[in-house]
Amino acid sequence: MRLVDTYGTFTLYWEYLGLIGEKLNGAEMISCGLATHYAHSSKLALIEEQLGKLDTDDPSAIETSLEKYSDLVYLDNISVLHRIEILDKCFSHDTVEEIIDSLWNPPRLEQVSKDMVEHYFSPLSKSEPELELPTEVREAFT
Numbered sequence: 001m002r003l004v005d006t007y008g009t010f011t012l013y014w015e016y017l018g019l020i021g022e023k024l025n026g027a028e029m030i031s032c033g034l035a036t037h038y039a040h041s042s043k044l045a046l047i048e049e050q051l052g053k054l055d056t057d058d059p060s061a062i063e064t065s066l067e068k069y070s071d072l073v074y075l076d077n078i079s080v081l082h083r084i085e086i087l088d089k090c091f092s093h094d095t096v097e098e099i100i101d102s103l104w105n106p107p108r109l110e111q112v113s114k115d116m117v118e119h120y121f122s123p124l125s126k127s128e129p130e131l132e133l134p135t136e137v138r139e140a141f142t
Contacts, residue, residue, distance in 0.1 A: 015091045019099060022080060025127070027073035031081050037070040 016022065029035035039047060050065045075081055090102040106112055124130065 015099070016080070016087055019091075019096065023128075025076070025079075027075050028079055028081055030073060031075055031079075037066045038073045039066075039069045039071055043069045043071075 017024070024032070024034070026035065026038040030038055047066065047069045050068065051062065054061055054065065080087065091099055093099045093102060106116075
């Protein structure tokens with residue numbers, strides 16, 4: 001499908017994601033034009049089967065098939081996209097240094113609160129998978 005966002009906003013999202021390390025959920029990906037449809041993972045096999053049965057590459061047939069299984073999604077109240085004006089202000093600078101200087105971090109270590117630190121060590125949400133590390137010892141490449 002096609003990208004529906006403007007180049008400037010699209011670049012803004014990439015800069016934000018790259019520098020901050022934030023992840024976008026399905027609703028956010030649709031809102032910023034990085035995705036055109038959203039479906040719960042339980043429907044993926046059905047979608048794959050339906051698309052596999054198509055004997056055309058007509059975009060409208062593909063669109064119809066995707067819409068059949070798509071779910072409506074809404075941005076969470078805590079979505080970064082609700083703060084797009086702040087993102088635009090901070091990430092519209094020409095250099096990484098200017099971007100970093102423009103962000104809402106305290107300029108001095110003494111101004112970092114306990115709550116700020118604890119936020120980064122809070123448990124993952126149910127939608128975020130735990131990191132699975134290999135349990136076997138692996139030999140180093142030689």
